[in-house]
Each structure stands twice: as C-alpha cells, then as structure tokens.
Amino acid sequence: MSELLDAVRSGASGRELAEIDLPTRYRAAFTRKDEVGVFEGQADKDVRRSIHVGEVEMPEIAPDECVVAVMSAAINFNTVWSAIFEPVPTFAFLEKFGRQGWYGARHDLPYHVLGSDGAGVVVRTGAGVKHWKVGDRVVISPSYVDEEDHGSYDDGMMSESQLAWGFETNFGSLGDFCVVKANQLIKKPAHLTWEEAGSNTLCAATAYRMLVGTHGARMKQGDVVLVWGATGGLGSFATQLVLNGGGIPVAVVSSEEKAEIVRAQGCRHVIDRTGLDLGEGGLRNPKAGRILGEAIRREVGEDPGIVFEYLGRETFGASVYVAKRGGKIVTCGSSTGYKHEYDNRFLWMRLKSIIGSHGFNYHEAVQVNRLFSLGMIQPTLSRSYPLEEAGEATRAVQTNQHIGKVAVLCGATAEGQGPAHREGRGAVRRDRRGAGRGRPGAARADRRGPVPPVPALTGPRSAASAADRPPVRRSA
Structure with a gap:
C-alpha cells in the first residue's frame, strides 16, 4: 500500500496529501491484450x-486531469463486455484513442484498467484544473468529453469524441x-458511504436522461412507464425516478423475491415474467407482446406511454408492441443482444417512437447526484467485494x-466508511434511504407498513473472504 493512500484513509488534509509523493505504481483490476480470444x-x-488484479504504472496526467484515490468503485455491464472481449475487444478503443497525440497514447497499453463508476478523494490536479483541489471528496462521471469539441457545448453526448471512461479509455475506477x-x-x-456514493452515477444518470432529461422520453405526471429488469442497476433507479416524477411504474422482474x-x-x-404463459420462445414469441400487454392492462388499466428498454434482443419486440398509440420506447443498451426484431406495423401504424439514449452529459450527472444529496433517490447497493475479488464481483453481474x-472496495478498508457527518444520514428516513442490502428506499413505505427484511443474496463468493468481511454498517 502507498503512503498517499494511507494518508487519505486517515483523513489527512489537502495540504498534507499534496506533500506526499504520488506512487509510481498502484494496484488495479485489468484485462490483458494477449488474452483476447x-x-x-x-x-x-x-x-x-x-x-x-496486480500492480500497474501510474501515468503522467494532462493539464485538465486529476488523480483520484478511489475509495470504492462499482461493476457495470460494460465491465462484463470488456472482460469477455465482446462485441469487440476494448483494446481496439484504446488503440484508436492512442492515435490522438500523447494524451491518447498513454491509454494504448497491453493492459486495460477497467471501471466506470467510483468515489474517492482528489490527490493531484493538472496545471489547468481550476475548480477542484487536492482533498476534495468526489464521485466520478464516466462521460469522457473533449471540451474543445463544439458538439459538447450543445450536449456532451453529441460530441463525436465522447467516450465511456474505463471502457473506451484506460485508468478506470477499479484500482487504488x-x-x-x-x-x-x-x-x-x-451523507453516503463510499460504497454507496461510488455505485450510482452511471446507471442513475443514464436512467435520468432516458426518463427525465430533455433528450429522452420527457416523462410527465401520470405517465405509465414499463420498466424492464426493475431490480437491476438501471431498472432500480428508473423505478425511483418514475415514482418521484408522479409517473406510474410497472416493473417487470424474474422472480417473486425480486417482486417483493x-x-x-x-x-x-x-409483473413476474416467469408467471406469464409465453410458450416456446419466451419473450421472443410473437404472441409475447399481446400476453404482456394484457398483464399490464390488468395492473393499471391502460398501455404504457413509455417503455424503459435496455435488455434488447429478448424484449424489444414486446416493447414495441405494448407501447400505447403515440408511445415512446427509449433504449440505452442491449444486454441480451444487439440485433432486434420487431413488427414494424405496430410502430408506424400506431405512431410510436424509438428514442436512442446513450449515457448522459455532465449536467445530467450533477443533477442526479443532487437528488442523492437531497435523499430523493437512494442507492440500490446489494453487495460489496474487496478489490482482490473484482473478478468475482463482475461474475455476479x-x-x-x-x-x-x-x-468494489478499493481504498476503503471496510463498508460504512465515508459519510462526512452522521446527522445527514439520520435526516433521511430509513424507508427513504433503503431498508438494507439490496433494498432501494421505499418512498411510500410509511403508507404500506414496514419493509420486510432483505433476503440473502447468493452470488459467487469465496468462503474465506465472506468470513473475513466486516458486518454491514448502516447508520439510522
């Protein structure tokens, strides 16, 4: 471990951190170029x-960059894509970036440090950085935008040079x-712990752009919103945003446990989709849309005006079918496959729209973190792993x-570290903040009785690491 990281853990001041040498190597989770294939x-x-997991070189930083001591990071599905080298090996992105001058060439390495979500402490700033200083406690937006690209001044996501940090760039969050x-x-x-704060931005801000922001579906009060995978990273935040905005979420899940x-x-x-009689082909059955649509109408009495889509191939045909006349299908990904099939008659003849939504801009990331600060949306963290078990954490996803x-705990030595003050956590009601591991805050729990205890999760874990793990700490 480095002296600098130890100082961050001990709560050293910004001045003290600036006087400690930046290490030349650090611990990180990475893939290797020679293992593609x-x-x-x-x-x-x-x-x-x-x-x-091993040591990698500390790169030289550019004038507009900072080095952050990562206290906690999170696993997103793009880490899975990176680790299986699909749909293309991410080393292709690093090679392309490497042709853009010395700042890009630093990223074109035989290893790729992964991770697109994180929280930590700034320990170095480049010569051109104006608004951040050593010692600042931050979360990290994974939207990597060139501020000299004119497209970024309209919307950061319209920049031709926009990249997903830790996926299309190197030196991501899965490291010290x-x-x-x-x-x-x-x-x-x-008021959030390191593991809570470092697990939100990518999924929460993506859902915010899809549903709330001016570039997505622009949900309004009373909109019925179908949310696929409602207990996943994206879906769990989407459900909260729909509730906060006066919409009516209809959540699709894959078990009664997740339904609870x-x-x-x-x-x-x-709707527990395992209880639908979809027949051969499951959700890709041509009749699946009709069966799902009937289930939705039994729940809310009408078809959804918005469908929150990120599963792709397995669900897209049903999504197009069930949206109401003039409805919107907003999509940000395809975790079950990129090649979608749907009956176009139900799109054009019923005047529906498909909205492509990718990532989020800096303003949207700041706005969604403001909602976390206000306690209006809550982290949906279910489990933490040490950095040494980054592979196990990614396997669970x-x-x-x-x-x-x-x-994934990187610099943090245990769960529960990081709140600047306990009073802030107490100000957020337990039913709003979350009822325990894996349970998002129940915005209306006070109307529906106490939240039931959280069932244990069963992700792959080594017995030794589970036994050594400290108990979860959640302050009321």
Whole structure:
C-alpha cells in the first residue's frame, strides 16, 4: 500500500496529501491484450479468468486531469463486455484513442484498467484544473468529453469524441487510484458511504436522461412507464425516478423475491415474467407482446406511454408492441443482444417512437447526484467485494446473481466508511434511504407498513473472504 493512500484513509488534509509523493505504481483490476480470444468457442465466458488484479504504472496526467484515490468503485455491464472481449475487444478503443497525440497514447497499453463508476478523494490536479483541489471528496462521471469539441457545448453526448471512461479509455475506477478529466468530477453526497456514493452515477444518470432529461422520453405526471429488469442497476433507479416524477411504474422482474423488493421500493404494479404463459420462445414469441400487454392492462388499466428498454434482443419486440398509440420506447443498451426484431406495423401504424439514449452529459450527472444529496433517490447497493475479488464481483453481474448495484472496495478498508457527518444520514428516513442490502428506499413505505427484511443474496463468493468481511454498517 502507498503512503498517499494511507494518508487519505486517515483523513489527512489537502495540504498534507499534496506533500506526499504520488506512487509510481498502484494496484488495479485489468484485462490483458494477449488474452483476447481466450473465450473463443466457449459457451461460458467466465470473467474470473480474464480479470487480473496486480500492480500497474501510474501515468503522467494532462493539464485538465486529476488523480483520484478511489475509495470504492462499482461493476457495470460494460465491465462484463470488456472482460469477455465482446462485441469487440476494448483494446481496439484504446488503440484508436492512442492515435490522438500523447494524451491518447498513454491509454494504448497491453493492459486495460477497467471501471466506470467510483468515489474517492482528489490527490493531484493538472496545471489547468481550476475548480477542484487536492482533498476534495468526489464521485466520478464516466462521460469522457473533449471540451474543445463544439458538439459538447450543445450536449456532451453529441460530441463525436465522447467516450465511456474505463471502457473506451484506460485508468478506470477499479484500482487504488484512477485518472479522470476535471469535468468528470462531482461533489460527493456527504451523507453516503463510499460504497454507496461510488455505485450510482452511471446507471442513475443514464436512467435520468432516458426518463427525465430533455433528450429522452420527457416523462410527465401520470405517465405509465414499463420498466424492464426493475431490480437491476438501471431498472432500480428508473423505478425511483418514475415514482418521484408522479409517473406510474410497472416493473417487470424474474422472480417473486425480486417482486417483493420492487414493492418495498414503493412500486405497486409488478409483473413476474416467469408467471406469464409465453410458450416456446419466451419473450421472443410473437404472441409475447399481446400476453404482456394484457398483464399490464390488468395492473393499471391502460398501455404504457413509455417503455424503459435496455435488455434488447429478448424484449424489444414486446416493447414495441405494448407501447400505447403515440408511445415512446427509449433504449440505452442491449444486454441480451444487439440485433432486434420487431413488427414494424405496430410502430408506424400506431405512431410510436424509438428514442436512442446513450449515457448522459455532465449536467445530467450533477443533477442526479443532487437528488442523492437531497435523499430523493437512494442507492440500490446489494453487495460489496474487496478489490482482490473484482473478478468475482463482475461474475455476479455477468450471471445476474445480484440485485441493484455491486460495489468494489478499493481504498476503503471496510463498508460504512465515508459519510462526512452522521446527522445527514439520520435526516433521511430509513424507508427513504433503503431498508438494507439490496433494498432501494421505499418512498411510500410509511403508507404500506414496514419493509420486510432483505433476503440473502447468493452470488459467487469465496468462503474465506465472506468470513473475513466486516458486518454491514448502516447508520439510522
């Protein structure tokens, strides 16, 4: 461990941190370029084989960049794509970036440090950084935007050079340190723990842009919103945003256990898709849309005006079918496959719209973190792993053995560290903040009785690491 990281853990001041040398090497989770192709012909592409934890070189930083001591990071599905080298190996992104001058060439390495969500403490700033200083406690936006690209002044996501940090760039959050542009930094919500704060931005801000922002579906009060995968990272935040905005979420889940978790979040209308008689082909059955549509109308009496889509191939045909006349299908991904099939008659003849939504801009990331600071939306963290088990954490997401978000403790030595003040946590009611591991805050729990206890999750874990893990601490 480095002296600088130890100083951050001990709460050293910004002046003290600035006087300690930046280490030349640091611990991180990474993939290796020489292992591209290792999964060819294999049905189970186990990411634990391709994610390694070891020391990597500390890069030189550009004038507009900062080094952050990462206290906690999170696993997103783009980490899974990176680790299985699909749909293309992310080293192709690093090679392309490497042709853009010395700042890009730093990223084109034989290893790729992963991770697109994190929280920590600024320990170095570049010569051109104006608004951030050493010692600042921050969360990191994974939207990597060139501020000299004119498109970024209309909307950061319209910049042709926009990249997903930690996926299309190197030096991501799964390490004791990371390198970020200054316009990725956001003030950390003071009352959250490191693992809570570092697990939100990518999914929460993506959902915010899709539903609330001016570039997405622009949800209004009373809108019925179908939310696929409502206990996943994206879906769990989408449900909260719909409730906060006066909409009516209809959550689709894959088990009764997950249905209970969504109900505890305050969502009254839940469909367990395993209980639908979809027949051969499941959700890709041509009749699946009709069967799902009937289930939705039984719940709320009408078709959804917005469909929150990120699953892709398995669900997209049904999504197009069930949206009401003039409805919107807003999509940000395809975790079950990129090639979608749907009956176009139900799109054009019923005047529906498909909205492509990718990531979020800096303003949207700041706005969604403001909602966390206000206690209006809550982290949906279900489990934390140490950095040494980054492969295990990613495997849990790869195999859907998780609920909400999965965190990785990097510089933090245990869960529960990081709140600047306990009073702030007390000011957020327990039913709003979350009823325990894997349970988002129940916005209407006070109207529906106490939230039931959280069932244990069963993601892959080593017995030794589980036994050594400290108990979860949640201050009321």
